[in-house]
Amino acid sequence: MQLWLDRLASPVGELRLVVDEQGALRALEFDDHDERLHRLLKRHYGRYELIPGAAPAAIRQALAAYFEDDASRLAALTVATGGTPFQRLVWQALREIPAGSTISYGELAKRIGRPGACRAVGLANGANPVAIVVPCHRVIGANGTLTGYGGGLPRKQWLVAHERRLNVPAVPA
Known part of the structure; x- marks a missing residue:
C-alpha cells in the first residue's frame, strides 16, 4: 500500500499526516511519536510505503482552522x-463527541450499545491512528481525570482546554 506523508506545524508540535491516493486521511500522529505511527500503520495495513508528499489542501486548511478557532471544520474530513x-465503531462514535465536551470510557461504551465493554473501548481508543480528527482526547476517566493519551497527557490537556475555549459563548456587547 502506498501512502503519502506530509508534515504540518501546530501549537502541539509538528504533525505527521498520512493520506492515501484518494486523499483520505489514514493517520495523524505527533512528530515525536514516529514509532507509534509505524506500529499503527503496520497493524492496520500490513505492508506499506510512505512517500513524501503534500496532503490535500482541505486537510491542511481544516487543521489550521482547528488550531485557530474552528473545530467544526474537522467533521468534513474523510478518514479511512x-x-x-x-x-x-468506536472511532466513529468519537467523531460524534462535540468539541469542547468530554465523556468517560463507560459513557462511550454505552453510546455504541456495548455498556460492558469499557476496557475494549479504551483499547480501541488507544489504537486510534488519526489523532485530533478522530478525537480520542475527548475521552476521560470515570472520575473526570484526564487519562492516557497516545500523544502524551500534556497534549491531551492542551487539546481539551483549546476546544473548551473555542466553545465559550460570546459575551454580548
Missing part, C-alpha cells in the same frame, strides 16, 4: 482507517 469493525 484499518482496524476491526469494533474499533471503527
Whole structure:
C-alpha cells in the first residue's frame, strides 16, 4: 500500500499526516511519536510505503482552522482507517463527541450499545491512528481525570482546554 506523508506545524508540535491516493486521511500522529505511527500503520495495513508528499489542501486548511478557532471544520474530513469493525465503531462514535465536551470510557461504551465493554473501548481508543480528527482526547476517566493519551497527557490537556475555549459563548456587547 502506498501512502503519502506530509508534515504540518501546530501549537502541539509538528504533525505527521498520512493520506492515501484518494486523499483520505489514514493517520495523524505527533512528530515525536514516529514509532507509534509505524506500529499503527503496520497493524492496520500490513505492508506499506510512505512517500513524501503534500496532503490535500482541505486537510491542511481544516487543521489550521482547528488550531485557530474552528473545530467544526474537522467533521468534513474523510478518514479511512484499518482496524476491526469494533474499533471503527468506536472511532466513529468519537467523531460524534462535540468539541469542547468530554465523556468517560463507560459513557462511550454505552453510546455504541456495548455498556460492558469499557476496557475494549479504551483499547480501541488507544489504537486510534488519526489523532485530533478522530478525537480520542475527548475521552476521560470515570472520575473526570484526564487519562492516557497516545500523544502524551500534556497534549491531551492542551487539546481539551483549546476546544473548551473555542466553545465559550460570546459575551454580548
